Amino acid sequence: MKQPDFALTQGWWYPAILSAVLLLVVFFMPKKRISWKEIYITFGIIGYIVWMVDMTIAAPFDFFDIGDPKKEGLPEILLYGIIPSCLSVIYLNLYKEKKKWFWVILFVLVSLILEWLTVKVGLMKRWNTWWSTPVHFVAYAFFLPWQLKFIRRNQN
Incomplete structure (x- = not known):
């Protein structure tokens, strides 16, 4: 069984710092419209979806590389499991x-900028950031609001 390689590739620091900042925001932001239960469920569902999309679509078709294309590790965990x-x-x-x-619009733009920075620091290779625009749009405009309604249905 192949062990994850947590070698620090070019640009590893970017997802590490971004993940730390975003986790701090999630923990300390005033919970105005979402509960800890909804945070827990959303965190798990989104992380799972991003990993599944990578494993079933992105990796088999070799759309892009993160760090060393022959190794996986810390950058993938952060970019797929934490940041989204x-x-x-x-x-x-x-x-x-x-x-x-x-x-x-704000979150689509923020997501595109953060993804563009992943390319600029040299971590993500062979990727055009604009390709993600429809995915970000569908996620923010339709999927996430629907998911929150779904989580909340039948709650007392």
Whole structure:
């Protein structure tokens, strides 16, 4: 069985710092619209979805490389398991239905900038950041609000 290689590749520090900052934001932000239970569920679901998409679509078709293409480790854990989940939780905590498109556009732009920086620090290779725009848009505009409604249904 192959062991994860936690060798620190070029740009490893970027997802490490970003993950630490986003985790601190999630832990210390005032919980205005989302509970700890909803944070827990959202964190797990989003992390799972991102890993599954990477394993079933991105990796087999070799869309991009993170660090050394022959090794996986710390950067993947942070980029797939922590950062998207934190952004989703922060989004849902700020999201208001009457200002939906403001929050959707803001978080799509933030996500694209953070992804672009992943490319610029040399961690993500062979990737065009614009390819993610439809995915970010669907996630923020439709999936995350639906998921929160789904989690909340049948609650007393």
